[in-house]
Amino acid sequence: MERGVEASRFESIADRVINWSRKFSLWPMFFGLSCCFVEEAAVFTSRYDLARFGAEVLRPSPRQADLLIVSGTVFKKIAPVVLRLYEQMPEPKWVISMGSCSNSGGMFDVYSVVQGVDQIIPVDVYVPGCPPRPEALLEGLVILQEKIMSERPARRVFHLGGGTQGTERPVLAEGVTKSSDPRGPGYPGTVIRGTSLLPGTLHWGNRSDLMWTPQARRAVLSESDAEVAAQLLERFGSKARLAPQSSDMLTFEVDRTSLKEVLHFLKNESSTKYRRLDDLTAIDESARRDRVWNKGLCEGTSEVGAAEALCKRQPGENYSDFTMVYQLLSFESACRVRIKTGLEAKGGEKLASTASVTDLWPSANWYEREVFDMFGIRFDGHPNLHRLLMPEWWEGHPLRKDYPGRATEMAPYTFEDARKRQPMDGMQLSTLDNKGPTGDREFFLNIGPHHVSTHGLLRCIAGLEGEQIKSLDLEIGYHHRATEKLGERQSWHQYIPYTDRNDYLAGSSLEFSYATAVETLADIKVPERAQAMRVLLAELYRLSNHLVWMATFAHDLGAMTPNFYTFAEREMILDVIELITGGRLHAEFVRIGGLAADLPEGWKEAVDKLTAIFPRRLSEYEKLLRKNPIFMARTKGIGRISLEDAISWGITGPNLRACGMAWDLRKNMPYSGYENYEFEVPTATEGDCYARYLVRVEEMRQSIKIIEQVARNMPSGRYVTEDYRYAIPRREEMLRDIETLIHHFVNVTRGMKIPVGEAYGVTEVPRGEHGYYAVSDGLGSAYRMRVRSPGFANIQALPLMATGESIADLISIIGSMDVILPDIDR
């Protein structure tokens, strides 16, 4: 009896000591999935300082970690890796699920995303938010500490049986222990609106037809455009037809058979030479509303509402099954051209094929693989056509119109799936890419999909000889958030939040690109003040992005301190952004036709303070790196790429400018009033890591100059267009007259209608040229939303830069390129 009391007293003391120790020694794993990780990283820096709780010891190896903070979206492709890392952590271990995506899938109810990490690993603490602020994560940690104090670990530790420690909660199963029905309990058997069973777009579509809008914008051809058009018509006759109407650029419809000749002609022979393949994508035309009545499609649909809608169609335009879209850019005349060609599909599988253009532009490789992956279109002559974004075991082609986009409509992703679907073996994948083994004595090293220095979920498979990289294969798609599919589902305004998340460090810059596309299409005039405000936000985000880049680049090279300095400055910038927009990472502040609100009181003082302090601080921090001999040894002459290669691989942004070309959309194809500001386009010639560093640092100085000018000359006037057909009206006006109130009601509920047409909107975001190609069928949401991202093109050239260098150099190159995964995988 007494012995029992003694024992339990000892136990309770031991419990307390152990719990106390664990509580203050929670080492998190260096693990991040997407946006939330940026806020997680901020927690470690000066303002929030997680170190106070003894939890700053980020361990890159799961073996040494106690805490897994699942920060960001859990993709079906990465979920097996998450599970494996969790299982590699020794007991006891805890899990914090950070952010809505990790908690429940959040706003990404879409085919590639697991609807909550608790379906594959147990979770102790959920931190809500999208993304949660750093303070929220701090609170999550404190809650976890409290939870740890309630555990009884002593019996476990001394092998006495019983006791509790670590995560004891079960893994949940969709439909059994959890439900993702957004309407709450009590609705089983009732169809959810917005799913493929009850498509929201059809209903809204019919209503959209009741709304009248003017025709889409009609672009006037410039002289050089007209010349090229004439040349094409002369050379190819009826095989190349000038599109009847275009909102943004010279557009040609070309026969499939002469496509390659046309592209070759435009690249090498026409009066304006289009040297860069800007974008390559496809459109599935099978659901066009004005398509000629399609008997097969109509009879194939079993569901009543959808079939009715399809069969009632009026005979109209004769769309092909697929349209391939090639978009080229000419540097000398600063203009673009779009080439479209129709493809007919055969059989029930809807097989279509066309010739590959990889021999004209090497960068077409990934673009064509993406089209194959997303649409199932084959490319004859492609060297290694296999899936790019989706894993090899994936069934179906997500961007086809008959593919249901929602994850909640598919079988739930379970623990067993995560066990089964481990990423493909590196050697196997390398063989797939190179059409045969690349030498049997090579040592294959997997860097990623989850690695400290890949800046996200990128997988590099390096064939090594010693530490030298002999071959490098990339596998992407671990961060595929299906933004393009979402664009076809969300209404025009609802899509804005998704654009932020397309590049979580560039915030409003991407909203800006998107708004530009829609505004070009519908010919919406943006007031001057709104234009200037957009420039202000874009430049603030450029600064904030480049600061993060500088921090991570230095960190990749082993210098830990610049991180903390630049993040401190970044907080200052985010404060200004927060003052103006109310948000930090994802401002969601741009609206079609303007912005969400006017500048608040006190914005000028805040901006002025920033511009006064920033240049001095930047020079101070830069001293740590610019002339540091180790830094120079690690970056000079490393990862060199020639201007020629950079152009043919479609590299944009600072990475292109570091090769010696002063090409910046803000200067060369000005938009939103950039022509009114004085600034330079910094360049360097070497094209190596050091050159990329110099260019970005100088860009920060130029951005500050622009911000200064914008703040000084901020025009007065409206912050949103008067054309309320397309905008969410200003509140004070909405409350005054009934017309505006109606516009408000329509645009907020079912969303506005954008006229039939297509347009490409692009801006210079921190990473390069980020564009949205919006195709409208005259409905409340896009028919096709293509995202042309700079990262996709930039990273594709990584093997070119890194082959022959060492592993350490590879890390340096990735760091210097400023990659971010959501914009690569989209």
Place this chain on the structure above:
Amino acid sequence: MLNMLLWIAGFIILLVKLMIILGVLLFFAGYLVWVERKFLARLQIRYGPNRAGPYGLLQPLADIVKMLVKEDTVPDGADRAFFLIAPAVVAATAILMFSVVPFGKDLTLWGQKVPLVVTDLNIGLLFVFAMSSLGVYGVALGGWASNSKYGLLGGIRGAAQMISYELPLGLSLVPIVMMAHSFSMVKIVAAQQKYPFILFQPLAFMIFAISSMAESKRIPFDLPEAENELVAGYHTEYSGMRFGLFFLGEYVHIMVFGAIMSVLFLGGWRGPFLPPVVWLLIKILAVALFMIWVRGTLPRLRYDQLMALGWKVLIPLALINILATGAVGLMIN
């Protein structure tokens, strides 16, 4: 009989000394982690640990208890015996090095002379190098036995780096031996009665400082564990206290090199006003803080650059330094 008693007394004194030194050493190594975390935090405009006890002073305790009660995993396919023994090799060799470091003048207890050093080997310096070389086995074997590619790469890097930097480390000390006419650490301290050797041998000091940072695998030479490249390098697969031992080994290494640097260049335990042991600790701490500061400032070298620095710069410099010292010595005598 008296001999027997004296022998027993001597043995007891030795045991007590061992216990004290081991305790103090581990205590300071643990607190060096705290110092590092606090000092780095200050460099980075942060507070650092401050919740576990006042000023976070109980932080090392929390970490050690946590690591001790953490699951100890051995990966599938690992070479079990080597995997388990490797961390101990690293920690033990680091601790053993301290046994030849003198930390004060001889003490007289009950008429008995008690030297304030565990053992005054007449080849003290060589012993340090021998132990330091043995430490390589821990790193290389640990990395190799883990059956992990990152571990293996880290182990290879570690072996190559540590062997390469042994040479400049040893060569940089030859002039000291020449000046002190002895390998014994005690005699070397004695030789610095008037002036510390750093005044005569700044180059040797520099080479030694750089090489010892490389030996203890600190930034800018932390390639064997470079987390940005190799996840955690040779200790990628280690968990719990075994990982803790690697960690501890590293910090003991810093202490030892701090101590050796103080003994060889900074006059050892000599200094005004304060007791000798305190002086030695201050000097060790100064060296450690310098290393932490370097870690907070510099990026990491690349593998081949590291090798180039060792073989093409430090070794020739050290050789020249030996020649110069010899020449000057000849001229003076």
